[in-house]
Amino acid sequence: xxxxxxxxxxxxxxxxxxxxxxxxxxxxxxxxxxxxxxxxxxxxxxxxxxxxxxxxxxxxxxxxxxxxxxxxxxxxxxxxxxxxxxxxxxxxxxxxxxxxxxx
Amino acid sequence: xxxxxxxxxxxxxxxxxxxxxxxxxxxxxxxxxxxxxxxxxxxxxxxxxxxxxxxxxxxxxxxxxxxxxxxxxxxxxxxxxxxxxxxxxxxxxxxxxxxxxxxxxxxxxxxxxxxxxxxxxxxxxxxxxxxxxxxxxxxxxxxxxxxxxxxxxxxxxxxxxxxxxxxxxxxxxxxxxxxxxxxxxxxxxxxxxxxxxxxxxxxxxxxxxxxxxxxxxxxxxxxxxxxxxxxxxxxxxxxxxxxxxxxxxxxxxxxxxxxxxxxxxxxxxxxxxxxxxxxxxxxxxxxxxxxxxxxxxx
Amino acid sequence: xxxxxxxxxxxxxxxxxxxxxxxxxxxxxxxxxxxxxxxxxxxxxxxxxxxxxxxxxxxxxxxxxxxxxxxxxxxxxxxxxxxxxxxxxxxxxxxxxxxxxxxxxxxxxxxxxxxxxxxxxxxxxxxxxxxxxxxxxxxxxxxxxxxxxxxxxxxxxxxxxxxxxxxxxxxxxxxxxx
Numbered sequence: 001x002x003x004x005x006x007x008x009x010x011x012x013x014x015x016x017x018x019x020x021x022x023x024x025x026x027x028x029x030x031x032x033x034x035x036x037x038x039x040x041x042x043x044x045x046x047x048x049x050x051x052x053x054x055x056x057x058x059x060x061x062x063x064x065x066x067x068x069x070x071x072x073x074x075x076x077x078x079x080x081x082x083x084x085x086x087x088x089x090x091x092x093x094x095x096x097x098x099x100x101x102x103x
Numbered sequence: 104x105x106x107x108x109x110x111x112x113x114x115x116x117x118x119x120x121x122x123x124x125x126x127x128x129x130x131x132x133x134x135x136x137x138x139x140x141x142x143x144x145x146x147x148x149x150x151x152x153x154x155x156x157x158x159x160x161x162x163x164x165x166x167x168x169x170x171x172x173x174x175x176x177x178x179x180x181x182x183x184x185x186x187x188x189x190x191x192x193x194x195x196x197x198x199x200x201x202x203x204x205x206x207x208x209x210x211x212x213x214x215x216x217x218x219x220x221x222x223x224x225x226x227x228x229x230x231x232x233x234x235x236x237x238x239x240x241x242x243x244x245x246x247x248x249x250x251x252x253x254x255x256x257x258x259x260x261x262x263x264x265x266x267x268x269x270x271x272x273x274x275x276x277x278x279x280x281x282x283x284x285x286x287x288x289x290x291x292x293x294x295x296x297x298x299x300x301x302x303x304x305x306x307x308x309x310x311x312x313x314x315x316x317x318x319x320x321x322x323x324x325x326x327x328x329x330x331x332x333x334x335x336x337x338x339x340x341x342x343x344x345x346x347x348x349x350x351x352x353x354x355x356x357x358x359x360x361x362x363x364x365x366x367x368x369x370x371x372x373x374x375x376x377x378x379x380x381x382x383x384x385x386x387x388x389x390x391x392x393x394x395x396x397x398x399x400x401x
Numbered sequence: 402x403x404x405x406x407x408x409x410x411x412x413x414x415x416x417x418x419x420x421x422x423x424x425x426x427x428x429x430x431x432x433x434x435x436x437x438x439x440x441x442x443x444x445x446x447x448x449x450x451x452x453x454x455x456x457x458x459x460x461x462x463x464x465x466x467x468x469x470x471x472x473x474x475x476x477x478x479x480x481x482x483x484x485x486x487x488x489x490x491x492x493x494x495x496x497x498x499x500x501x502x503x504x505x506x507x508x509x510x511x512x513x514x515x516x517x518x519x520x521x522x523x524x525x526x527x528x529x530x531x532x533x534x535x536x537x538x539x540x541x542x543x544x545x546x547x548x549x550x551x552x553x554x555x556x557x558x559x560x561x562x563x564x565x566x567x568x569x570x571x572x573x574x575x576x577x578x579x
Binding site: 002003004005006007008009010011012013014015016017018019020021022023024025026027028029030031033034035037038041044045046048049051052053054055056059060062063065066067069070072073074076077078080081082083084085087088092093096 | 402405406409410413416417420421423424432433436439440443446447450451452454455458459462466469470473474476477478479489490491492493495496497499500501503504505507508511512516517519520522523524529532533535536537541544548551552555556558559560561562563565
C-alpha cells in the first residue's frame, strides 16, 4: 500500500536532486532555468502523491500544484525577458560574465 | 471493437479528404489515388540528409500521427462510440494537439537543413498566435455544458447548437483550428512556393507517406472537434447518430480545405498581430457573453 | 495497487532518465526536448495517480513552455547544435555534492517517516474537477486573484524588460539600441 507512495516520493526526490545539480553546475542562464524547472517538477510530484495517497478529501493540495505550475510559467517568462535584455546588452547570457550584476 | 470502428472512421475520412483534395487540384475524381500514391511512397528511395539529428528526424512524422489519433480518441461519434470518454476530454484534445508543435520542431531541427528549420520555428510563432484562440472558445463551450466531458458537451447542444449560441467562438475556433493544422492560408511551416516545402522538404519515402497521412488525419481530428464542440455532434433528425457525426465532420474538413484555396498565405507578423490585438479580446468577449447568457437566460 | 505502482515506476524512471539526458547532451534542442519529455512523464505520473485535470494540464503546458525554451536556447547559446563538444559547466564537484545531499535528504525523509494510512480510493475525475473549481473560486479565491494579478504583472514586466531601449540621438531622432 505505502509502496506506491514511496515510489512517487523517491521519484520526486531524485528529480529534485538532478535539478539542484543542474541549477548549480550550469553557466548559462537558460540551462539554470531548466534546472529550476526540474526542481519544481519534483516538488509537484511529491505534492500530488501526498494529495492522492494521504489526503484526497482536501483540495488544497491540488490548489498548491496549480500555484506551482503558475510559478513555473511566470518564472520562465520573466527569466527569458531578463535573458533578452542581457543578451542585447553584452551579447551573451553566460553567468560567468555577469560579475557586474553582483552587489 | 469501438477502437477499431473509430480508427477505421478516422482513416477512412482522411482517405475521403485526400480524394476530395485531389479532385479540387486536378479536377478528376480518383478514389484509388491516395492509396496508390501512398504505396508509391513506400517504394521510393528513402533519402536521409547528411548528419541529421537522427532521433528527431525519425520521430517527427510518427509523433504527428500519434497526436492526431490521440486527439480523435476522446471525440465521440455517437453516445456510446468513443474510445476513451475522459473526465477532462475537452482539455485533453488541447493537450494532445499541443504536441503538433513538438513534432514540427523535431521535423524542423532534425533534417539539418535551412528550409526545414525555418519552417519549424515559424510554426512556433504560429502557435503563439493560435493557442489562446483555441483554448478560450473551448472554455466557453465547457461553460455552457458545465462539464469537460465530451459526451456531456454534445448533450448540452440537444436543443440549440453552439454555433448559434456562440457564433463568435465558432469563428475563432475555426480559424485557430486551421492554423493548428497548418492548412493554407496558415501553412507557414510548409510554405509551398516560398520554403520549398519547409518541414516536408527533407522527408522522402515511407516517412513522407506517414507525414502526409498524419497531416490529413490532423485535419479530420480538428474537424471532428469542431463538430463536437459547435455543431451538435450526433444530433440530427433522420439518420443514425454516427452518420450525422460523419457528415458534419466531413463537411467541416472539406470547408477547411476549400477555404484555403482562395486566400493568400498570411504573413507571420500579420498573423500574430491580428490574433493578439483582435482575436484575444474577441475570445474574452465571447466568454463574457456566454457567461451572461448562461446566467440570464433560463 | 500493483499496476499503479508499476506504471508509476515506469513513468518515474522515464522522467528521471530524460532529466539526466537534459544535462548530459551537448545539443541544445535535444536538451530542451528532453526536458519536455521529462515533464510529460511527470504529467503521465499525475494521470496514473488519478488526478486527471492536473495531469492533462501539466502535459499541455509543458509542451508549449519547453518548446519556447528550445527556441530561446537556439537564440542565445553559442553552440546550439552541440557538435563543438564544449563543457559548459563549472563548480562540478560542489554541485554534484549538493544534488546528492538534496536528493538524499528527501529520500531519507520519504523512507523513514511514518506516513500513516494510505487511501486506496480516489474521487472520480469529473468530481475532482468540480471540487477543484469550487475550491479555486470559493475558499482559495484570494490565492486565485493573487495568481491572476501576479501573472499580469509578470507579463508586463517581461515585456518591459525585453523591449529594446530607445535613446535620443544627437540630432533628435529616436534610435533603437540593438
